[in-house]
Amino acid sequence: MRQxxxxxxxxxxxxxxxxxxxxxxxxxRDLFAQHVPPTLPNGAEAxxxxxxxxxxxxxxxxxxxxxxxxxxxxxxxxxxxxxxRTALIQVAAEELEVAPEEIELVTADTARTPNxxxxxxxxxxxxxxxxxxxxxxxxxxxxIAEAARRLGVPPGDLRAEGGRIxxxxxxxxxxxxLVFDQLLHVEASPDSKLKQPxxxxxxxxxxxxxxxxxxVTGGVAYVHDLRLEGMLHARVVRPPSQHSELVDVDTSRxxxxxxxxxxxxxxxxxxxxxxREFQAIEAMRALADAAQWREKPNLPDQDRLxxxxxxxxxxxxxxxxxxxxxxxxxxxxxxxxxxxxIHGSIGPSCAVAVANEEGLTVWSHTQGVYPDQDAIAEMLxxxxxxxxxxxxxxxxxxxxxxxxxxxxxxxxxxxxxxxxPVRVQWMREQEHAWEPFGAAMVTKVRATLDANGRxxxxxxxxxxxxxxxxxxxxxSLIAARHRAESVTPPPSRLQITQAGxxxxxxxxxxxxxxxxxxxxxxxxxxxxVSAMRALGAYANVFSIESTMDELAIMAGAxxxxxxxxxxxxxxxxxxxxxxxxxxxxxxxxxxxxxGRGFGFARYKNLAAYLAVAMEVEVEPETGRVRxxxxxxxxxxxxxxxxxxxxxxxxxxxxxxxxxxxxxxxTFDNTRVTSVDWSTYPILRFRDVPDSxxxxxxxxxxxxxxxxxxxxxxxxxxxxxxxxxxxxGKRIYDIPLTRERVRQAIGV
Amino acid sequence: MAITLxxxxxxxxxxxxxxxxxLYVLRDDLQLNGAKYxxxxxxxxxxxVMVDGEAVFSCVTPIMLxxxxxxxxxxxxxxxxxxxxxxxxxxxxxxxxxxxxxPGMIVRAQALLQKNPAPSDDEIRSxxxxxxxxxxxxxxxxAAVKRASELMQSNGAAAGRGxxx
Numbered sequence: 064m065r066q067x068x069x070x071x072x073x074x075x076x077x078x079x080x081x082x083x084x085x086x087x088x089x090x091x092r093d094l095f096a097q098h099v100p101p102t103l104p105n106g107a108e109a110x111x112x113x114x115x116x117x118x119x120x121x122x123x124x125x126x127x128x129x130x131x132x133x134x135x136x137x138x139x140x141x142x143x144x145x146x147x148r149t150a151l152i153q154v155a156a157e158e159l160e161v162a163p164e165e166i167e168l169v170t171a172d173t174a175r176t177p178n179x180x181x182x183x184x185x186x187x188x189x190x191x192x193x194x195x196x197x198x199x200x201x202x203x204x205x206x207i208a209e210a211a212r213r214l215g216v217p218p219g220d221l222r223a224e225g226g227r228i229x230x231x232x233x234x235x236x237x238x239x240x241l242v243f244d245q246l247l248h249v250e251a252s253p254d255s256k257l258k259q260p261x262x263x264x265x266x267x268x269x270x271x272x273x274x275x276x277x278x279v280t281g282g283v284a285y286v287h288d289l290r291l292e293g294m295l296h297a298r299v300v301r302p303p304s305q306h307s308e309l310v311d312v313d314t315s316r317x318x319x320x321x322x323x324x325x326x327x328x329x330x331x332x333x334x335x336x337x338x339r340e341f342q343a344i345e346a347m348r349a350l351a352d353a354a355q356w357r358e359k360p361n362l363p364d365q366d367r368l369x370x371x372x373x374x375x376x377x378x379x380x381x382x383x384x385x386x387x388x389x390x391x392x393x394x395x396x397x398x399x400x401x402x403x404x405i406h407g408s409i410g411p412s413c414a415v416a417v418a419n420e421e422g423l424t425v426w427s428h429t430q431g432v433y434p435d436q437d438a439i440a441e442m443l444x445x446x447x448x449x450x451x452x453x454x455x456x457x458x459x460x461x462x463x464x465x466x467x468x469x470x471x472x473x474x475x476x477x478x479x480x481x482x483x484p485v486r487v488q489w490m491r492e493q494e495h496a497w498e499p500f501g502a503a504m505v506t507k508v509r510a511t512l513d514a515n516g517r518x519x520x521x522x523x524x525x526x527x528x529x530x531x532x533x534x535x536x537x538x539s540l541i542a543a544r545h546r547a548e549s550v551t552p553p554p555s556r557l558q559i560t561q562a563g564x565x566x567x568x569x570x571x572x573x574x575x576x577x578x579x580x581x582x583x584x585x586x587x588x589x590x591x592v593s594a595m596r597a598l599g600a601y602a603n604v605f606s607i608e609s610t611m612d613e614l615a616i617m618a619g620a621x622x623x624x625x626x627x628x629x630x631x632x633x634x635x636x637x638x639x640x641x642x643x644x645x646x647x648x649x650x651x652x653x654x655x656x657x658g659r660g661f662g663f664a665r666y667k668n669l670a671a672y673l674a675v676a677m678e679v680e681v682e683p684e685t686g687r688v689r690x691x692x693x694x695x696x697x698x699x700x701x702x703x704x705x706x707x708x709x710x711x712x713x714x715x716x717x718x719x720x721x722x723x724x725x726x727x728x729t730f731d732n733t734r735v736t737s738v739d740w741s742t743y744p745i746l747r748f749r750d751v752p753d754s755x756x757x758x759x760x761x762x763x764x765x766x767x768x769x770x771x772x773x774x775x776x777x778x779x780x781x782x783x784x785x786x787x788x789x790x791g792k793r794i795y796d797i798p799l800t801r802e803r804v805r806q807a808i809g810v
Numbered sequence: 811m812a813i814t815l816x817x818x819x820x821x822x823x824x825x826x827x828x829x830x831x832x833l834y835v836l837r838d839d840l841q842l843n844g845a846k847y848x849x850x851x852x853x854x855x856x857x858x859v860m861v862d863g864e865a866v867f868s869c870v871t872p873i874m875l876x877x878x879x880x881x882x883x884x885x886x887x888x889x890x891x892x893x894x895x896x897x898x899x900x901x902x903x904x905x906x907x908x909x910x911x912x913p914g915m916i917v918r919a920q921a922l923l924q925k926n927p928a929p930s931d932d933e934i935r936s937x938x939x940x941x942x943x944x945x946x947x948x949x950x951x952x953a954a955v956k957r958a959s960e961l962m963q964s965n966g967a968a969a970g971r972g973x974x975x
Binding site for chain 1: 826830841843846848850851856883884887890900901910911912913916935936938941942943944946950
């Protein structure tokens with residue numbers, strides 16, 4: 064474990080605001096160690112610092128300026144294709160009063176950046192952008208204060224502009240001339256002099272993404288593109304199924320194949336290293352043929368997966384409760400299911416590692432360089448400070464895919480060929496079968512209406528495990544589990560939190576006088592799962608929004624009006640109204656086989672608000688569903704890069720259409736059988752909507768609310784409701800396949 | 811065994827097993843990043859390159875079949891400082907999220923536009939249908955190809971960059 068810094072630290076005082084009274088914080092052994100907030104003499108907690116400054120309060124952990132005035136900004140978050148790099152640059156440029164091009168941004172690297180845990184949960188803006196914004200504003204004020212001291216004028220007479228402090232008369236002073244060793248090596252103060260929205264130059268502008276030009280012209284953009292001197296290529300041979308034992312493997316033939324450098328076997332972990340990539344692939348195939356495994360037929364019947372999940376219930380947690388729900392008279396009751404689904408990155412996971420006298424360095428598209436550093440060090444029995452993990456982009460991950468496991472594979476293999484970098488690339492079938500899946504779930508809803516057509520009783524039961532099995536410790540890594548000295552993952556525990564997990568968004572934002580929401584907790588799953596975009600919110604909101612439409616029908620109400628009837632939160636009401644208006648929502652009948660549907664949620668009940676309306680067309684003969692158009696409205700608080708939000712939200716809607724219409728992991732009683740894009744089909748261009756609109760309800764000056772996962776639940780609800788509207792029958796099970804649609808219609 | 815391949819207008823002598831798929835030669839021998847490994851099965855299009863003007867999956871095309879062919883990769887369409895019209899259109903429309911599938915989309919669009927400079931929306935969808943995107947960038951990709959078609963026509967240069975020399 065990393066030790067917290069307990070070295071000499073001078074307590075923070077209100078330092079900034081141009082008084083020039085800088086109190087320095089000295090020499091932490093580990094600049095980026097987790098920070099324990101200082102305790103004030105009376106034992107009271109120090110004021111909360113904004114965003115990730117709370118954990119990493121030193122300003123120069125975030126912002127550094129060299130003597131030439133070059134600005135480097137550090138974030139512990141990683142670019143995952145969500146555009147965070149661009150938004151963070153915008154925020155820093157705004158408060159530092161420079162052009163975005165003047166900012167160099169360093170992302171997640173255990174040797175250089177703050178520890179911000181995982182880049183996950185749509186929290187990079189709340190935590191990292193908030194920290195960088197405040198740090199930038201405080202650095203600007205320190206520079207102004209320093210200039211004021213040198214010029215002997217009040218700080219209020221000075222302003223920052225274009226990387227210089229400008230006095231009323233005389234020459235401006237460049238930032239580089241003002242900084243000296245310890246100037247920025249101070250702890251952040253709780254309050255910052257943030258710019259007001261009417262003065263924004265950069266925030267709120269759609270800035271083109273800084274990473275796109277290299278990506279579209281063949282630059283080095285991904286860890287897949289990293290080529291180090293003397294680099295070898297490795298492939299792993301995974302077992303044919305999850306719980307297999309390697310009984311025997313004759314490696315002699317493989318070892319004599321062209322280019323093969325080494326076969327690595329450690330327990331059930333098997334890999335081959337070769338000089339060239341295609342040699343490694345051919346050797347991998349030969350090695351797979353040579354390996355004999357003992358498999359365990361211990362998977363449930365896929366057709367009875369919901370029952371199998373419910374049978375795994377071990378504990379029940381109360382997520383939310385109000386009034387005293389009771390059910391009599393006309394009760395709406397339904398069970399909804401979601402299968403296992405894959406993240407399905409287009410680029411299978413990849414990592415590069417080198418073990419040498421300096422220790423172990425791993426380049427990975429992990430979402431958490433620091434947690435990976437701990438897990439890999441634990442797996443290899445190395446001191447954590449001997450392991451460095453550096454983020455490089457991969458293909459979009461949408462949660463915990465094979466990235467961490469590929470990093471562990473590369474790390475383990477690299478220690479077997481010390482001195483030479485090793486690149487491990489997973490094969491397509493490995494990514495499909497071995498990434499941790501999005502969790503299968505079952506939900507059950509009961510609800511009644513009062514005489515005025517309002518919901519008066521609501522019961523929501525969900526069967527789910529803990530969705531995230533990220534590292535954690537080494538037990539989260541496939542390589543560590545497969546080694547002879549096997550590490551098992553920690554047991555999962557039921558925890559009810561505000562943001563939720565399997566129970567995320569299980570408690571609707573709608574006003575429900577009598578409600579009970581229960582999480583039937585499964586400690587174990589038949590198949591390995593981990594965090595996938597929106598976690599439980601996808602299935603929970605799908606279920607809730609499907610139910611809202613059925614209740615609207617029972618009440619004889621328009622679905623949009625019915626939702627508004629149950630929404631008091633003004634921001635929620637506004638996105639519903641904007642989406643409905645922009646869509647041209649009405650109860651006018653549509654042509655035959657067309658339908659419209661609506662969905663709404665506030666992600667985690669604390670992040671972005673999103674409402675979406677969809678129109679679908681259904682081919683009754685084939686059961687094919689196509690979304691014709693989708694119109695959404697999103698409130699993510701203050702928006703830094705509007706086009707970034709629009710891009711993410713369009714993507715969320717389209718990805719959800721794919722999940723909801725086509726996607727399910729398949730398996731027999733032993734093996735996963737969905738191992739490529741023909742056995743696990745996803746959205747293709749012919750089925751893409753004619754248009755996807757995203758309308759931003761901007762809230763300048765308001766806190767950032769994470770937007771990246773906001774679409775998942777509402778889009779699933781809107782789609783299911785539109786199909787219901789088109790065919791007159793409800794489908795309760797994801798995916799809404801052609802077979803299910805035909806079955807529902809009765810064709 | 812050495813095979814000579816013509817890639818982006820230049821001859822390259824490649825010393826690799828003739829059964830090696832082109833993708834690995836591009837990435838490992840020639841250090842070209844554009845074509846991406848996605849599936850190795852010809853199912854996703856991340857590895858798409860042009861061979862004699864046709865979009866092909868480089869992950870399933872062994873180099874022994876390509877000796878007399880003209881191969882064009884993403885890198886042959888333009889550079890970061892001077893992007894070709896399709897690349898420029900993708901930048902203009904911000905048609906990327908993670909971007910991993912985009913090189914294949916661009917090369918396939920280039921192959922379409924060389925043959926059909928003014929494709930209809932349906933023709934664009936149909937041409938791109940072998941390629942997968944997971945981020946949900948589809949509508950922007952379609953808009954970018956449409957825009958590329960306009961750019962190429964207004965340049966009067968459908969035969970601009972990327973046309974085999």
